[in-house]
Amino acid sequence: MKVKQQLVGLSPYKPGKPIEEVKKEFGLKEVIKLASNENPFGCSQFAKSAIKEALEKLALYPDGYAQSIRTDVSAHVNVKEDQLIFGNGSDEVILILCRALLTKGTNTVCAWPSFSQYKHNAVIEGAEVREVPLVEGVHDLDGMLAQIDENTRIVWVCNPNNPSGTYVNEEQFKQFLAKIPRDVLVVSDEAYFEYVVAEDYPQTVPLLKEYDNLMILRTFSKAYGLATLRIGYGIGNSDFIQKIEPAREPFNTTTLAHVAASAALKDQDFINYCKESNRLGMDQFYQFCKEHDLKFYPSQGNFILIDMKTPGNKVFNYLLERGIIVRSGEALGFPTFIRITVGSASQNEAIIQQLRAFINN
Numbered sequence: 001m002k003v004k005q006q007l008v009g010l011s012p013y014k015p016g017k018p019i020e021e022v023k024k025e026f027g028l029k030e031v032i033k034l035a036s037n038e039n040p041f042g043c044s045q046f047a048k049s050a051i052k053e054a055l056e057k058l059a060l061y062p063d064g065y066a067q068s069i070r071t072d073v074s075a076h077v078n079v080k081e082d083q084l085i086f087g088n089g090s091d092e093v094i095l096i097l098c099r100a101l102l103t104k105g106t107n108t109v110c111a112w113p114s115f116s117q118y119k120h121n122a123v124i125e126g127a128e129v130r131e132v133p134l135v136e137g138v139h140d141l142d143g144m145l146a147q148i149d150e151n152t153r154i155v156w157v158c159n160p161n162n163p164s165g166t167y168v169n170e171e172q173f174k175q176f177l178a179k180i181p182r183d184v185l186v187v188s189d190e191a192y193f194e195y196v197v198a199e200d201y202p203q204t205v206p207l208l209k210e211y212d213n214l215m216i217l218r219t220f221s222k223a224y225g226l227a228t229l230r231i232g233y234g235i236g237n238s239d240f241i242q243k244i245e246p247a248r249e250p251f252n253t254t255t256l257a258h259v260a261a262s263a264a265l266k267d268q269d270f271i272n273y274c275k276e277s278n279r280l281g282m283d284q285f286y287q288f289c290k291e292h293d294l295k296f297y298p299s300q301g302n303f304i305l306i307d308m309k310t311p312g313n314k315v316f317n318y319l320l321e322r323g324i325i326v327r328s329g330e331a332l333g334f335p336t337f338i339r340i341t342v343g344s345a346s347q348n349e350a351i352i353q354q355l356r357a358f359i360n361n
């Protein structure tokens with residue numbers, strides 16, 4: 001069989017190692033996974049109850065337009081219902097955007113290292129990918145601007161950036177947006193929006209009034225703790241969304257995801273609890289890094305990238321054998337770093353103890 005040329009040499013996404021696999025491989029009873037920026041506190045009880053009620057509907061196709069969650073999200077973010085597009089995770093919204101805008105002969109601009117799926121999907125569509133290195137872990141917006149030409153279709157700003165956790169502030173983002181040609185889509189990927197505490201983090205939703213070339217991505221996978229249900233969304237201009245809708249699969253999000261996400265939205269106490277715990281956990285890691293004079297990037301997400309001054313895979317394997325799964329920076333463009341998802345206080349303490357042992361070894 002002859003697959004698309006673009007697929008040759010492309011590897012599938014490498015996720016964090018699954019817990020069950022690690023238990024078997026190393027004969028462990030307890031395994032802590034802090035590798036995929038999942039919520040260590042699970043999800044809201046409201047979401048679980050909603051799913052139980054919806055179990056009677058499994059035989060029915062979901063509502064393809066996702067009307068119920070659409071109504072709730074539009075009220076929550078304060079936009080019109082037709083300014084939203086729902087995806088099987090925000091990953092799928094990235095795919096839809098690439099499918100709708102990119103072809104051979106076009107290009108797309110993103111930071112490097114950043115979230116892998118911008119490049120991955122662009123490559124499949126045959127577009128050229130222009131990656132602009134981060135400067136000190138932060139998007140080089142001027143460098144990205146310089147890469148835009150008449151064939152550019154999408155510019156990606158991962159904010160905060162995965163894997164560095166750094167962010168582009170409101171002033172920087174506004175100035176950047178003002179300089180982008182109006183026929184180039186700017187995507188602000190805000191997967192960690194709920195965790196952000198920086199006061200100068202951009203409020204992007206109000207900018208939609210001025211910029212019809214802006215698209216904001218959010219998800220229920222991270223702070224809302226619903227990663228397994230695969231639901232995320234894009235917020236943008238109504239006319240633009242209407243144009244790209246045909247590139248969306250008819251039943252791409254499920255009834256269970258709709259009801260759980262709607263219920264989870266109503267439990268902002270849970271989100272606030274997770275946000276506060278995340279900052280306390282982040283402080284545990286900051287303190288550890290300072291004690292050991294390890295470089296790290298201050299993070300607005302629920303993860304931290306730490307320079308262990310040795311190959312990331314070595315630290316990854318050391319922790320793995322001891323029942324802790326993190327991400328090695330080697331696969332993320334930071335070869336001597338590891339990326340750790342901030343867990344519960346006791347999970348954080350457990351990993352910090354192992355890291356201390358590794359350093360003193």
Ligand SMILES: *Cc1c(COP(=O)(O)O)cnc(C)c1O
Nearest residue numbers: 089090091115162191219221232
């Ligand atoms: C996790 C993540 C996503 C994708 O999340 P979904 O589970 O597909 O909604 C998108 N962007 C970034 C930067 C992420 O870290």
